[in-house]
Amino acid sequence: MLFPEGVAIDGKTGAVTPETGRYVKRLSELKGIYQDQAAFQRAVSDGNDPVAYEVIDYRNKESDLSFGTTIMAPGQVGGEYFMTRGHYHERPECGEAYYTQSGEGLLLLESRDGEVRTVEMKPGICAFIPPDWAHRSINTGKEKLVFVWFCATDAGHDYGEILTKGMRKIVVERDGRYAVIDNPAYTKASA
Ligand code: PA5
Numbered sequence: 764m765l766f767p768e769g770v771a772i773d774g775k776t777g778a779v780t781p782e783t784g785r786y787v788k789r790l791s792e793l794k795g796i797y798q799d800q801a802a803f804q805r806a807v808s809d810g811n812d813p814v815a816y817e818v819i820d821y822r823n824k825e826s827d828l829s830f831g832t833t834i835m836a837p838g839q840v841g842g843e844y845f846m847t848r849g850h851y852h853e854r855p856e857c858g859e860a861y862y863t864q865s866g867e868g869l870l871l872l873e874s875r876d877g878e879v880r881t882v883e884m885k886p887g888i889c890a891f892i893p894p895d896w897a898h899r900s901i902n903t904g905k906e907k908l909v910f911v912w913f914c915a916t917d918a919g920h921d922y923g924e925i926l927t928k929g930m931r932k933i934v935v936e937r938d939g940r941y942a943v944i945d946n947p948a949y950t951k952a953s954a
């Protein structure tokens with residue numbers, strides 16, 4: 764039987780206590796999500812294959828609801844900010860919420876029929892991700908971006924489509940701030 768408990772979440776570090784699991788994504792594991800392959804190789808070797816993000820969860824198969832944190836390092840690859848892989852949920856009826864604790868970022872979302880939306884991620888904003896919208900978070904700041912996510916335990920992650928086609932937009936730095944522009948690789952792939 765599960766029992767209620769208070770779970771401590773550190774909004775600066777993203778630590779979850781107690782936690783049930785975690786994983787780390789180093790930059791080298793994110794091949795293919797950035798436009799500039801040469802810049803990608805340079806960022807991996809010059810930065811000693813930095814940790815791009817880490818996910819810590821509080822999850823139990825006996826409960827339908829899970830939550831946890833994502834901690835994203837600041838950084839760029841060829842002008843694109845560090846970002847997550849991005850995914851749809853395997854179960855299309857499952858939405859999600861991202862509540863930003865520290866740092867600043869952009870949540871990039873895309874529906875199956877090609878609607879694109881962004882939601883700024885900053886402390887105090889809880890982003891609603893509707894069912895069946897692909898979502899990718901992007902650290903547009905100079906500090907760590909830490910957010911808490913809440914999701915159905917069995918929502919599942921479907922990475923295939925975003926990995927092969929990319930998303931319709933990319934987020935780059937222009938004149939010291941972020942700009943959302945068309946993804947040239949996406950246009951080519953679907954032409
Ligand atoms: O379920 C979520 O949406 C998050 O926990 C993400 O999995 C996390 O932020 C990492 O992103 P991704 O799974 O796209 O690599």
Ligand code: NI
Pocket residue numbers: 850852859898914
């Ligand atoms: Ni998700």
